[in-house]
Each structure stands twice: as structure tokens, then as C-alpha cells.
Amino acid sequence: MLPTLIELQRLKRLDRTGWxxxxxxxxxxxxxxHSFGVCAAAMLLADxxxxxxxxxxxxxxxxxxLLHDWAEVRVGDMPRIATAYFGAEAxxxxxxxxxxxxxxxxxxxxxxxxxxxxxxxxxLESRLxxxxxxxxxxxQLLALERAGARxxxxxxxxxxxxxxQLGEVADRIVREVFRSVLQARSEIA
Numbered sequence: 001m002l003p004t005l006i007e008l009q010r011l012k013r014l015d016r017t018g019w020x021x022x023x024x025x026x027x028x029x030x031x032x033x034h035s036f037g038v039c040a041a042a043m044l045l046a047d048x049x050x051x052x053x054x055x056x057x058x059x060x061x062x063x064x065x066l067l068h069d070w071a072e073v074r075v076g077d078m079p080r081i082a083t084a085y086f087g088a089e090a091x092x093x094x095x096x097x098x099x100x101x102x103x104x105x106x107x108x109x110x111x112x113x114x115x116x117x118x119x120x121x122x123x124l125e126s127r128l129x130x131x132x133x134x135x136x137x138x139x140q141l142l143a144l145e146r147a148g149a150r151x152x153x154x155x156x157x158x159x160x161x162x163x164x165q166l167g168e169v170a171d172r173i174v175r176e177v178f179r180s181v182l183q184a185r186s187e188i189a
Contacts, residue, residue, distance in 0.1 A: 004106055010073050011035065017077040019144075022151055029140055031072050037136035039065040042129050045173065049128070052169050060125045064114045065132060067099075071115075074098035092119065124166060131164040131174045138181045145188055156185070 011032040019028040042065040046058045069077075075098045083091050096119070103111045117126045141155050159178050166174060 001106060004102060004104055007073050007102060008070065011069070014072060014077060017079045018155070021079055021081075022149075024144070024149060028144070031069050031077055034136060034140070035066060035069055037139065038068065038129065038132050041065075041135045041139070042132035045128055045132055045135070045170075045177070048173050049170050052173065054124075054167065054169050056124050056128065060114070060123075061128055064118045064126060064129045067111060067114060068118050068129060068133065070102050071095040071099040073102055095119075121165075124170070127164045127166050128170065131162070131166065134158050134162065135174070135177060135181070138178065142181055142185055145185065156182075 012030055014031045015026055016029045016031060016034055020026065039062060042061050043058070046056060046061045049056060050058070072078075072095075075094050078086075078091060086094075096115070099115050100108065100112060117123050118129055121127050121130060137155065138159055141152055144152060159182055162171075162174060162178055164171065164174060
């Protein structure tokens with residue numbers, strides 16, 4: 001367990017590349033800070049879905065949210081544009097191999113199954129974590145723009161037509177949250 005825990009510490013210092021490529025200073029957001037935001041958003045979304053009668057496995061949601069970016073400790077935080085150069089399959093294969101190496105022998109089957117589910121979006125839980133991933137991005141964008149950052153419009157495109165295939169109730173809840181973030185953005189002077 002210790003080697004994995006030590007390696008995961010690096011995520012606390014690994015900058016999110018998208019911000020760096022847009023000229024924001026180092027330390028704007030780490031991968032670990034993003035993972036925390038995804039976990040918080042996933043928990044709040046899951047709790048709201050449960051309150052609205054949607055059945056889901058919250059422990060699975062939180063585990064998936066926590067480990068969804070662990071591969072980045074080995075391959076870095078590749079920006080979306082990197083896929084144009086490496087190809088989607090090569091990128092996905094590299095990240096999967098890195099993830100498996102990071103977890104080593106620690107409950108490899110459990111953690112790998114969670115990771116694969118997230119990557120394939122094969123369950124309601126994985127699609128909810130993806131929605132939380134995007135929600136955390138939007139909240140970070142809002143915070144950055146409130147602090148004066150500009151030139152980040154391309155990142156907002158993910159909020160235009162969200163379709164996470166969560167089902168009627170869950171999709172409505174996610175759209176409402178996204179709308180509230182967009183409304184807050186429109187109020188920035």
C-alpha cells in the first residue's frame with residue numbers, strides 16, 4: 001500500500017495542464033485538487049439523486065470519483081488537444097496501463113473494474129462521476145473568471161448541451177446545476 005500512497009502524493013503537485021497552456025500560473029489547480037472537487041460534486045449530485053428517488057451505489061460513485069485520474073501520476077495531465085496527436089486509443093491504452101501499474105497488487109480487480117467502468121461510462125454511477133468531473137471544471141472556471149482570468153471560453157463549451165445519459169430525473173438535476181453555474185458566470189462584471 002505504501003508505494004501507491006507515496007506515488008499518489010505527486011498528484012497534489014501535478015498541475016492541471018489546461019490552465020498552464022492558457023497562461024495561468026503554476027499552482028492554479030492540481031490534479032488532486034480537481035479530484036477533490038469531483039468527489040465533492042459527485043457526492044452532492046448523488047445525494048440529490050437519492051432524494052429524488054434515483055437508485056444508485058454512492059460508495060461506487062465516490063470510489064470512482066477518487067481514482068478516476070490516478071493514471072495521471074504516471075502519464076501526466078494530458079490536455080484534450082493531445083488526443084489529436086496521440087490518438088484516442090493510444091491515449092486511453094497508455095492511461096489504462098499506467099492506472100494498472102499505479103494500483104499494483106492492491107485490490108487490482110476492484111480498482112481496475114471501477115476505472116474501466118468510468119472510462120466506458122457503462123453504469124449510471126460512472127456517468128454521474130463524469131457529470132461531476134465536468135461540473136468541477138465549470139466551478140473552477142467560474143472561480144478563475146471571478147478572479148479575473150480571461151480567454152477560457154473554449155472550456156465553457158462542455159456546458160452547452162450536456163448529455164450524460166443519466167435518465168430523466170438525473171439529467172434534469174445536472175442541467176439545473178449547470179444552468180446555475182452559467183447564470184453565475186453571466187453575472188461577472
